[in-house]
Amino acid sequence: MKLLVTGGAGFIGSNFVHYVLKNTDHSVTVLDKLTYAGNVHSLDALPEDRFRFVLGDIGDPAVVDALFADHDAVVHYAAESHNDNSLDDPRPFLDTNIVGTFTLLEAARKYGRRFHHISTDEVYGDLELDDPQRFTESTPYNPSSPYSSTKAGSDLLVRAWVRSFGVRATISNCSNNYGPYQHVEKFIPRQITNVLRGERPKLYGSGENVRDWIHADDHSSAVLTILEKGVIGDTYLIGADGEKNNKDVVEMILAGLGQPADAYDHVVDRAGHDLRYAIDSTKLRSELDWRPQFGDFQTGLADTIAWYRDNESWWAPQKDATEARYRAQGQ
Ligand code: NAD
Ligand code: TDX
Secondary structure: OEEEEEOOOOHHHHHHHHHHHHHOOOEEEEEEOOOOOOOHHHHOOOOOOOEEEEEOOOOOHHHHHHHHHOOOEEEEOOOOOOHHHHHHOOHHHHHHHHHHHHHHHHHHHHHOOEEEEEEEHHHHOOOOOOOOOOEOOOOOOOOOOHHHHHHHHHHHHHHHHHHHHOOOEEEEEEOOEEOOOOOOOOHHHHHHHHHHOOOOOEEEOOOOOEEEOEEHHHHHHHHHHHHHHOOOOOEEEEOOOOEEEHHHHHHHHHHHOOOOOOOOEEEOOOOOOOOEOOEOOHHHHHHHOOOOOOOOHHHHHHHHHHHHHHOHHHHHHHHHHHHHHHHHOOO
8 A cells, every 4th residue: 555644754653654664565655744843853764665755734735635646545643732832822733633634634535545533532531530431432522622622623524524525534542652753842751851861850730640651553553453444434542551640650760760759840730731531442452353562561661761862862952942941831
């Protein structure tokens, strides 16, 4: 297959591109605008005969149409992805996540292409810490932030284009990813790179908030499975039973870097901060026979810490500007 991957210079998209080129015979074209979150060096050293990079905006129909005409299937990762940024300036989230997805769906309709939409568990809102329920495919949408509301809107556009225009699309909603190539604005890389620079990790609020961690490679294998075997029009939740509260994750990072367990700061909480996410991925496991490979968060985190230690040249150019932005917000 010739795959078009939007947002392939970002964190999860670049991990997907590496995964596909390593584990399948597909060829890949990346369409990416290279916003502050995109990094071409995440796509270094890929096989030239099976990989191509195109600089462009998913909201530009001329660029999008030409690429759809020339590919068999599209996996759509491109998005504005950071909740904190969406609280500061929501506009780019509407432009890319809503209008950009709309532009891609119109091309999928015009050229009859298979389309897979990447989304998030945040569309379901949050859970109490002691709620025995986890999110399933039938949990009602209840997004909290400008980011998650635009992702929810984009999911609903995909559903409408399937029903009204017969677009051959599937949707997946995944929990929090970790692994290499994640921007230093995000929780785990921010704390690892802080410690590597001799600064203290920064925990929002009490640190009791829970996230359900999955390694980016497990997300990639799930997406490939859905692309190959998923039922058109269906939604699949992706998760690996990785619930941890933020305080525990910070303590694991400190331990992994030989620092005392309490060497972190509490900072101003995020506005509207979701308390807990938790995914029930029974449908994906039972209907499509998918299993995660990174069962052990501790080992996956140790690999991720090692990657940031070994790849300072990848993250250092963004670190100062990211921390300056956080400092201005008291975080
Ligand atoms: P990211 O911010 O690291 O990467 C986003 C990429 O999209 C960047 O390369 C950026 O340049 C590109 N991009 C942004 N606007 C664009 C535009 N208008 N046209 C073309 N390219 C554009 O994001 P990520 O964390 O890798 O997330 C990727 C996708 O996965 C998003 O759709 C996100 O909602 C979803 N998701 C993320 C997580 C997570 O834990 N990070 C979890 C579940 C789902
Ligand atoms: O410095 C920090 N300190 C802190 O305590 C940062 C940056 C975050 N946090 C907390 C906020 C969250 O409870 O850590 C948790 C994770 O924060 P983020 O990395 O910003 O992720 P989150 O808001 O959970 O959203 C992520 O997962 C779902 C991705 O950014 C989204 O794109 C995805 O949809």
